[in-house]
Amino acid sequence: MRLSRGNRVxxxxxxxxxxxxxxxxxxxxxxxxxxxxxTVADDTDDPDDTDDPDDTDDPDDTDDPDDTDDPDDTDxPDDTDDPVDPVDAPCDATIPGSQIDYGIFAPNAAFxxxxxxxxxxxxxxxxxxxDVLFIFDPTTLExxxxxxxxxxxxxxxxxxxxxxxxxxITYSDGTPLTAQLVADxxxxxxxxxxxxxxxxxxxxxxEETEIVDDLTLxxxxxxxxxxxxxxxxxxxxxxxxxxxxxxxxxxxxxxGPDVDAFRVQPPDAAGVGPYVVERNVPGEETILRARDDxxxxxxxxxxxxxxxxxxxxxTYDAFRSGELDVxxxxxxxxxxxxxxDGVQHFYFPQDGGAMINFNHREGRATADPRLREAIMxxxxxxxxxxxxxxxxxxxxxxxxxxxxxxxxxxxxxxxLDTERAAALVEEVKADGWDGTxxxxxxxxxxxxxxAIAIEAMLGAVGIELDTELMATGDSIARLGTGDxxxxxxxxxxxxxxxxxxxxxxxxxxSPTNRMGYASDAMDALLDDALxxxxxxxxxxxxxxxxQINEEFVSPPFGSTSxxxxxxxxxxxxxPTVSTIFLFHDAVVTN
Numbered sequence: 001m002r003l004s005r006g007n008r009v010x011x012x013x014x015x016x017x018x019x020x021x022x023x024x025x026x027x028x029x030x031x032x033x034x035x036x037x038x039t040v041a042d043d044t045d046d047p048d049d050t051d052d053p054d055d056t057d058d059p060d061d062t063d064d065p066d067d068t069d070d071p072d073d074t075d076x077p078d079d080t081d082d083p084v085d086p087v088d089a090p091c092d093a094t095i096p097g098s099q100i101d102y103g104i105f106a107p108n109a110a111f112x113x114x115x116x117x118x119x120x121x122x123x124x125x126x127x128x129x130x131d132v133l134f135i136f137d138p139t140t141l142e143x144x145x146x147x148x149x150x151x152x153x154x155x156x157x158x159x160x161x162x163x164x165x166x167x168x169i170t171y172s173d174g175t176p177l178t179a180q181l182v183a184d185x186x187x188x189x190x191x192x193x194x195x196x197x198x199x200x201x202x203x204x205x206x207e208e209t210e211i212v213d214d215l216t217l218x219x220x221x222x223x224x225x226x227x228x229x230x231x232x233x234x235x236x237x238x239x240x241x242x243x244x245x246x247x248x249x250x251x252x253x254x255x256g257p258d259v260d261a262f263r264v265q266p267p268d269a270a271g272v273g274p275y276v277v278e279r280n281v282p283g284e285e286t287i288l289r290a291r292d293d294x295x296x297x298x299x300x301x302x303x304x305x306x307x308x309x310x311x312x313x314x315t316y317d318a319f320r321s322g323e324l325d326v327x328x329x330x331x332x333x334x335x336x337x338x339x340x341d342g343v344q345h346f347y348f349p350q351d352g353g354a355m356i357n358f359n360h361r362e363g364r365a366t367a368d369p370r371l372r373e374a375i376m377x378x379x380x381x382x383x384x385x386x387x388x389x390x391x392x393x394x395x396x397x398x399x400x401x402x403x404x405x406x407x408x409x410x411x412x413x414x415x416l417d418t419e420r421a422a423a424l425v426e427e428v429k430a431d432g433w434d435g436t437x438x439x440x441x442x443x444x445x446x447x448x449x450x451a452i453a454i455e456a457m458l459g460a461v462g463i464e465l466d467t468e469l470m471a472t473g474d475s476i477a478r479l480g481t482g483d484x485x486x487x488x489x490x491x492x493x494x495x496x497x498x499x500x501x502x503x504x505x506x507x508x509x510s511p512t513n514r515m516g517y518a519s520d521a522m523d524a525l526l527d528d529a530l531x532x533x534x535x536x537x538x539x540x541x542x543x544x545x546x547q548i549n550e551e552f553v554s555p556p557f558g559s560t561s562x563x564x565x566x567x568x569x570x571x572x573x574x575p576t577v578s579t580i581f582l583f584h585d586a587v588v589t590n
Contacts, residue, residue, distance in 0.1 A: 091300035103315040103327040107283040110263035113235040118578030130238035130271035136577040143229040165215040173269035224531035274299040274584040330562040332392040352491035353560030361516035372552035377421035381557035387453040388446035393558040401559035410542035425462040437485040443469035496577040
């Protein structure tokens with residue numbers, strides 16, 4: 001599904017689905033469209049958690065690579081006997097001088113799939129270089145093959161899957177895209193702690209990978225995973241030509257003398273995507289150049305320039321002044337401003353985008369369920385919205401918000417009752433608690449104003465907050481150490497990332513369960529979510545939502561959205577998982 005200009009504008013999420021009004025635009029599938037038998041989209045890696053749904057410093061936790069000289073150009077591609085069928089391209093050839101200027105959310109730490117984290121940290125730029133095995137359609141909650149030809153569930157419990165790749169796809173140095181290369185790339189997510197990121201979360205469920213032939217893999221999973229396909233619409237579906245990284249004792253080539261240079265500016269033969277890296281100055285700009293040997297046909301736009309302007313407000317100002325053609329926005333106030341301005345946009349809904357996280361660990365005051373209940377009873381989202389978001393936040397008293405595609409009548413809201421909250425606080429104080437909690441919040445808008453509103457509401461029921469305001473990266477680090485009582489931190493569960501987000505934050509065995517929460521009842525519900533196709537997921541997610549309320553796990557106060565706006569001159573953007581946008585069909589008319 002391509003996002004186009006004029007009367008092909010994408011509407012904001014309305015009711016329970018994203019609406020794309022597309023008139024005359026071809027779907028970006030192959031001329032001989034492949035099929036996915038018994039395949040449904042998977043919940044995979046969610047972008048890094050953030051303090052509040054505002055634009056902040058780079059939330060990625062990977063190391064920034066050193067600047068290096070550009071690597072030498074690689075050889076031209078070898079001819080293949082069986083070229084792939086190209087997708088329907090909207091142009092006959094690359095248009096000289098055409099360029100799209102794209103305002104990103106945060107600087108990209110490394111031009112390597114294992115070092116990115118969705119659109120928030122490099123996913124869009126990296127996907128343009130490496131392409132993806134599958135594409136997730138957020139309007140239908142389905143995946144469709146792209147570099148891959150098919151993905152089939154081989155049994156009824158979704159524990160055995162067979163993937164087949166397209167024939168004839170090669171890197172520019174002649175290296176073929178093979179099943180073995182896909183398997184080796186999967187291993188990279190576990191081979192080196194320095195390059196691991198959250199996008200490999202579902203790869204841990206792969207118990208065995210069998211190479212059936214050059215183009216076919218069979219995966220055996222250690223748990224039922226009904227939506228396995230979406231794993232490969234995210235970073236694990238961006239397959240690196242490992243020969244370009246540099247050889248050393250590590251047979252997977254995840255380290256070596258050339259790896260830092262590779263992560264700054266991968267050579268042309270690194271990926272099979274529509275673009276190659278022409279220039280990359282981390283933190284300043286990235287310029288991608290269209291390749292003339294893209295397997296999917298002509299690439300229309302010659303260059304894409306990615307730049308970072310801190311904050312959604314500044315990014316949108318640059319967009320309105322004509323400095324940017326496409327801008328990534330992640331701030332309720334700015335997002336609404338773009339809607340009011342009539343700007344073309346596509347926003348992904350994010351359940352749990354604005355939340356308070358409790359520390360459940362023994363020894364912390366918030367380990368007491370009476371205190372957690374009191375806070376949940378006292379926090380009124382409307383007060384936070386008025387104080388910090390100018391009324392633009394989609395306030396909610398449930399984790400699954402009314403705008404979610406998974407919302408149902410079975411979703412229960414938490415209640416508000418300040419009298420009961422005050423009584424519970426007095427009970428806890430009578431048992432020896434001094435009435436003070438450590439509170440960590442963001443120092444960029446709307447963090448400070450949110451903190452003031454939260455301090456006032458909790459103060460009214462007898463809770464005094466010792467508040468610390470800090471940058472997103474620092475607060476995420478603090479969250480990871482467990483040194484907090486309560487902290488603002490969005491879980492950001494999008495249409496394709498809901499289940500992984502919940503597992504990451506709530507599973508008792510998750511290494512990224514930073515609240516210290518553990519519940520057998522919740523673990524059982526999470527297992528059900530993994531084994532449930534998207535079409536049947538709503539009641540399972542409602543049960544998880546209700547369990548969050550029952551155990552006073554973490555109070556949400558708003559669902560947010562993130563996505564892009566674009567000018568009338570741009571068309572053909574393709575949305576996929578983790579708010580990543582693909583540019584293989586993009587066109588710019590000016």
